[in-house]
Amino acid sequence: MEVVAEGVDGKLIISVASGKGGTGKTTVASNLALSVGYCQFLDYDVEAPNSNFFLKPEIKHVQKVTIKHPYFLTETGADFSACADFCHYNAIAALKDEVIFFPELCHGCGGCKLVGPKGTVREKDVVVGEIRKGPAKPNIDFSMGDLKPGSMRTTSVQNALDKLITKDGLVIIDSPPGTSCAMVFAVKDCDYCILVTEPTPYGLNDLELSVGVLEKLNKPFGVIINRDGIGDNKVEEYCNKNYIQILAKIPNDREIAKYYSRGDSLIDYDSSWKKKFENILKGIEKELQT
Amino acid sequence: MIVAISSSGTSLDSNVDQRFGRCPYFIFYNTDNDNFEFAENESRQAMGGAGIQTGQMIANKGAKAVITGNVGPNAFRVLASTNLKVYSGITGSIRDAVEKFKKGELKEISGPDVGSHFGSGGGGGRW
Structure with a gap:
């Protein structure tokens, strides 16, 4: 089997991020994967994963993601104030005769066990989400994370996805929107980031925020403008002014939206996009080699 | 009896701060001798769980x-479990409140009166 794309170290990780939600990250990420055909695909938008609707993987492995939560042996009469002082997220209130634990604030770092009175802080596994993995056509190694409703441990689930990135060749990561921890986590190891935006003031505002993150992380990136034709020219002006490459423009087309709403791909609708996505990948490889 | 009052400043002329x-x-006011002392609320900058840490303090x-x-739900839980009486919805100066x-003109509450993150100044949504 042919390895389509090779990065500097035999692996090329491309993250697809956006800033604003709903601009077409999953559309771009899944169509890039389908166009290239041979890759690993990981859906890091674990709070709202939806790439499975477009790639239609056959899930073969399901794995629970757990973190450790503490519990406190208060009957020992021990003083747990060191645990409460240590907890950066204030998940522990150490009172005179009682310890109140707030599980939704706990990040599972295990610090309270280390600093607490010896043997009085125990830990138990708590499920925060799950990982699903399986093949998708044509030759995609698909994985997605799904955060348990109510859990705040987004990055714990993403961390479990990180451990699945092993193979050589092309790795495509579908990032969550925004510029918070979850987005940073999805782009931190990428070789290149595609930022998908729309030509609206909101799209531009969030694009600028995302660019700020990527510049801090020193990541090369380019922009795809989706729903081209709506809004204004400000995104394009911004990109030109800042020497940011516009990789493609996807037109605002009701037919594309119809395909999307059925879980069909852009390349199903217009097969010329297969070549366009292949060329985008080639361009990225070329840029990274120079 | 010591009464803790959330305050915008360090004197009795300061206002009751609306965030717990x-x-x-x-302001820690001792009703037995009418003395008071103030303390900076170190939890105010906490990323999360500010009410919990403040309640504990x-x-x-x-x-x-x-x-x-x-008072939000987490803070109320801490206060309630230590049997503190909570008087919320109070405005005006610390002096008037005391x-x-x-x-005996203040009314004690039996549950939180706002949701989580009330005092954290907007934000919310995806973290």
């Missing part, structure tokens, strides 16, 4: 009652 966990100061200072603007408290 994220107020800048607490107040309980551990030996206060028996709290006068404030609004006078009303002494006269």
